Amino acid sequence: MNASSPPAGGTPKTPSTTAVTLPFQARIRKSAYFHASLKHGCHSFGVYNRTYISMGFQDPVKEYWDLLNGVVLWPVAGERQLEIKGPDASQFVQLLTPRNLDKFAVGQCKYLLVTADDGGIVNDPVCLKLGPDHYWLSAADSDIWLYARGINAMARMDVELSDPNVSVMQVQGPRSVDLMEKMFGPQVRTLKYYWCMESTLDDAPVVVSRTGWSSEWGYEIYLRDAAAGDRVFEHILAEGAEFGVQLGVVSQIRRIEGGMLSYGADMDLTTNPFEIGLGRLVDLEQSNDFIGRDALRSIAKAGAKRKIMGVSVPPPALSGFIEPWALEVNGDPVSTVTSLAFSPRLERNIGLTIVPTSLAEPGRAVSLVTPDGPVAGELQDLPFVSGRTG
Numbered sequence: 001m002n003a004s005s006p007p008a009g010g011t012p013k014t015p016s017t018t019a020v021t022l023p024f025q026a027r028i029r030k031s032a033y034f035h036a037s038l039k040h041g042c043h044s045f046g047v048y049n050r051t052y053i054s055m056g057f058q059d060p061v062k063e064y065w066d067l068l069n070g071v072v073l074w075p076v077a078g079e080r081q082l083e084i085k086g087p088d089a090s091q092f093v094q095l096l097t098p099r100n101l102d103k104f105a106v107g108q109c110k111y112l113l114v115t116a117d118d119g120g121i122v123n124d125p126v127c128l129k130l131g132p133d134h135y136w137l138s139a140a141d142s143d144i145w146l147y148a149r150g151i152n153a154m155a156r157m158d159v160e161l162s163d164p165n166v167s168v169m170q171v172q173g174p175r176s177v178d179l180m181e182k183m184f185g186p187q188v189r190t191l192k193y194y195w196c197m198e199s200t201l202d203d204a205p206v207v208v209s210r211t212g213w214s215s216e217w218g219y220e221i222y223l224r225d226a227a228a229g230d231r232v233f234e235h236i237l238a239e240g241a242e243f244g245v246q247l248g249v250v251s252q253i254r255r256i257e258g259g260m261l262s263y264g265a266d267m268d269l270t271t272n273p274f275e276i277g278l279g280r281l282v283d284l285e286q287s288n289d290f291i292g293r294d295a296l297r298s299i300a301k302a303g304a305k306r307k308i309m310g311v312s313v314p315p316p317a318l319s320g321f322i323e324p325w326a327l328e329v330n331g332d333p334v335s336t337v338t339s340l341a342f343s344p345r346l347e348r349n350i351g352l353t354i355v356p357t358s359l360a361e362p363g364r365a366v367s368l369v370t371p372d373g374p375v376a377g378e379l380q381d382l383p384f385v386s387g388r389t390g
Helices: 034-039 060-069 089-096 144-155 174-183 225-242 252-257 293-302
Strands: 044-049 051-058 072-075 081-085 109-111 121-123 126-133 134-138 160-162 168-170 196-201 204-209 218-223 306-313 325-329 332-343 348-356 365-370 372-381
Touching: 034 121, 034 225, 060 072, 060 252, 072 225, 081 089, 081 144, 089 134, 089 144, 109 174, 126 196, 126 204, 134 218, 144 160, 168 174, 168 225, 174 196, 174 218, 174 225, 196 225, 204 225, 252 332, 252 348, 306 365, 325 348, 348 372
Parallel strands: none
Antiparallel strands: 044 051, 072 168, 081 134, 081 160, 109 126, 126 134, 168 218, 196 204, 204 218, 306 348, 306 372, 325 332, 325 365, 332 348, 365 372
């Protein structure tokens, strides 16, 4: 299917219960791209990491096809950085995560889980190593800055913890590499997946990484000079014109297709790494200490009691998903659906849920309890559609 293909089942209509006004306030941060996003037609905003984040420029189905077939710009303003610097920076970052960072090279990025003492997940950042003692945790929506300060109030390590006021633009889609090469030169084409480099864009300092939240080929541009936001925004649009660049926001459709989890929705402090399929990010044999080690060892020994699964529901497209829906098996509530979207190319509703391991079988019949009544579906292994990241 290509971008001209109409979505089967139609596009879900936004329920009237969400048609409310979110007034802009001085106390909520505005990123370097806030004013340019307004200028170029962003019609809705949310709040993420205490920052206004763009939630829509065009129809979400059009934005989805733009992502799959071309190149899109996502001003992901809420993707804030926890900067960790100082002689003990490496030790401190390791303390936060069960992933073994012994071989973490400068210029590399790693996807991490930050865990609590009981093994629950505090955040799932991408960590960029900018220098031997210099890290950024590119954080999901949470209070990781306060958490890190609380940890160091007890650990007393020699580190500086701050928010460097970086604004992130994701450049995603199959033609992203062409646009990025035009702006940064041929070296960006050979930049390895989950690696980064420092550069400039229209004379503004940036970090470029081969990462993104799309399950497609893509990059992220970390702008280090907030005053250059409007200029850089216009520069990227102008450079991308020949490639048909389109503005958009993170595609919930594509990220659910790819089985990408959203912190605060699909995982949180009550979730451990093993039940969401991320046990590979936990090294219980390493000599390094980390928070939650004893709890995670006990969980691993006992085995996960729940498992992340996909849930599939035939058309028509479901609407009104603004909070988790109960998931039932044989009429008994067993979990909730935490994310949901209608996939145009799969021509069905797809979602994410964590169910007891005893029920985690592909093809198992389930019911989603929607505001309009129960609808039948079935469990499915993840991902629904594999990624195209490299």
